[in-house]
Amino acid sequence: MSDSDELATPCPLSATATTPPIDLTQTKEVTLTRLKLVWHDDKVKDDKEDGKTGWRCLWCNKFSNPKHATRALCHLLKISGQGIAICKAIIPPLRLERYRALRDLGIASAECKKRGLEEVHDHVASRQLLAVAQLTVKRSKTSTGGAAASSNSLGFNAATKKHPFAKPNTHPSNQPSIVASVKNATMTQQSILQSNNTELEMAIADLFHCENIPDSTVQSARFAIVLKKARLVGNDFKMPGRKMIGGPLLALNYKTCFEENKSLILKNADVYGLTWLGDGATIHRMPLLNILTMCGDAPPMVVSIHDCTAHMAAGGKKDAPYISDLFEEQIVRFDKEKMFTDLVYFDGAANVQKAGRMLNAKYPRAYALTGGEHVISSFFSDLVKMGAIKVFNVVSLNPSICLLIRA
Numbered sequence: 001m002s003d004s005d006e007l008a009t010p011c012p013l014s015a016t017a018t019t020p021p022i023d024l025t026q027t028k029e030v031t032l033t034r035l036k037l038v039w040h041d042d043k044v045k046d047d048k049e050d051g052k053t054g055w056r057c058l059w060c061n062k063f064s065n066p067k068h069a070t071r072a073l074c075h076l077l078k079i080s081g082q083g084i085a086i087c088k089a090i091i092p093p094l095r096l097e098r099y100r101a102l103r104d105l106g107i108a109s110a111e112c113k114k115r116g117l118e119e120v121h122d123h124v125a126s127r128q129l130l131a132v133a134q135l136t137v138k139r140s141k142t143s144t145g146g147a148a149a150s151s152n153s154l155g156f157n158a159a160t161k162k163h164p165f166a167k168p169n170t171h172p173s174n175q176p177s178i179v180a181s182v183k184n185a186t187m188t189q190q191s192i193l194q195s196n197n198t199e200l201e202m203a204i205a206d207l208f209h210c211e212n213i214p215d216s217t218v219q220s221a222r223f224a225i226v227l228k229k230a231r232l233v234g235n236d237f238k239m240p241g242r243k244m245i246g247g248p249l250l251a252l253n254y255k256t257c258f259e260e261n262k263s264l265i266l267k268n269a270d271v272y273g274l275t276w277l278g279d280g281a282t283i284h285r286m287p288l289l290n291i292l293t294m295c296g297d298a299p300p301m302v303v304s305i306h307d308c309t310a311h312m313a314a315g316g317k318k319d320a321p322y323i324s325d326l327f328e329e330q331i332v333r334f335d336k337e338k339m340f341t342d343l344v345y346f347d348g349a350a351n352v353q354k355a356g357r358m359l360n361a362k363y364p365r366a367y368a369l370t371g372g373e374h375v376i377s378s379f380f381s382d383l384v385k386m387g388a389i390k391v392f393n394v395v396s397l398n399p400s401i402c403l404l405i406r407a
Helices: 069-076 093-153 178-210 215-219 221-230 242-246 248-266 309-313 320-334 350-362 372-383 391-397 399-406
Strands: 044-049 052-057 062-064 274-283 286-295 298-307 341-346 367-370
Touching: 052 069, 062 069, 069 093, 093 178, 178 215, 215 221, 242 248, 248 286, 248 298, 248 320, 274 320, 274 350, 286 309, 286 320, 298 320, 320 350, 341 350, 350 367
Parallel strands: 274 341, 341 367
Antiparallel strands: 044 052, 052 062, 274 286, 286 298
16 A cells, blocks of 8 residues: 555545645544555565565665665664664654554564474473483393393402492492592493483484484484584574575575586596586476586585476477587586587487487587486386286397396
8 A cells, every 4th residue: 555545634524614735745544454465565676686586665765785674674663782783764663563563463473483482392301301211210220130240259248338349438328429429420420421312312313203303313423513513512502593694595505516516527527528417307397407427536526406487488499509608508517618518418308318419519628418327217117007008029029128137
């Protein structure tokens, strides 16, 4: 709703002829619909500036990056110290109430979510403690039997509770010896460590069971590193949130892994050359094109998984020029001088084969070949989807097919 919709209501019918004329410059704000998101407001607009995606306040025409709903509301409500400059424009009171109601709703929702997480945490902790108690009792019974056997083997006299080589006790009966005190402290420390170990063990098991994590993850080197690093952090360590893990940390991890694999691929590219592979796929109605590269002494590396949705929504197709341009964009990152690219593998589809010939024209040292294994695999994949067939008769017609299947 624009500001022009917030004008005063017409003159009441009870007004007489002597009523002074109405001043149309005076406004009387009417009720505005409540916002669900700040981005639904007509004074907040998605925008781009200097290649950055963000939003623009149409009250003061200020651009902000990135999009952050809480900071956007603080900007509109002129709340300083929230990581964003306040709005310099004069905003009508009704609009301010609208923004304030949306911010209060967000704060209430965050507090409700926090209480829910605390309740879940307490429930999980109590359930794990029950399992830890049972596991501790079970292990204490086993360890007690072993300890008794080891004590008897050392000549401990159970009747007198004295060791045959023990010195006479010169301390009063009501005063414990120093050795006994040290022994009790050591046993207490050991019991605490055992209890902590059991709690961590049960917490790991409960995490794997309830979050559907594969059991084999405990054998992963990364999981072992996580536990090792967790022992060294202090109380000020803050667990990274889902947005941090799926955002900056993911980008950093991808960049590090990509550069490491790239250096491994290019290490002996001058000797073995570079081979490029690619194929199109549609997963959950999302048209994709994957591009891989490999060298003679290095395993294949995924260079790009390109989302073709925007191109096809604009009326484009996965034709040869489009595929060739995508491949060339990635090849330039590894082979600017066009010295290492030797082979390009595609399946037998006409569009990718034509794209391979276009790459041959741009890279004279390269050959475009058909990935025979992929074609045969696709053939048998379609074959098994048919009704009941006599596979034995098909194989008997051509013995080479039998050899291929065995291989």
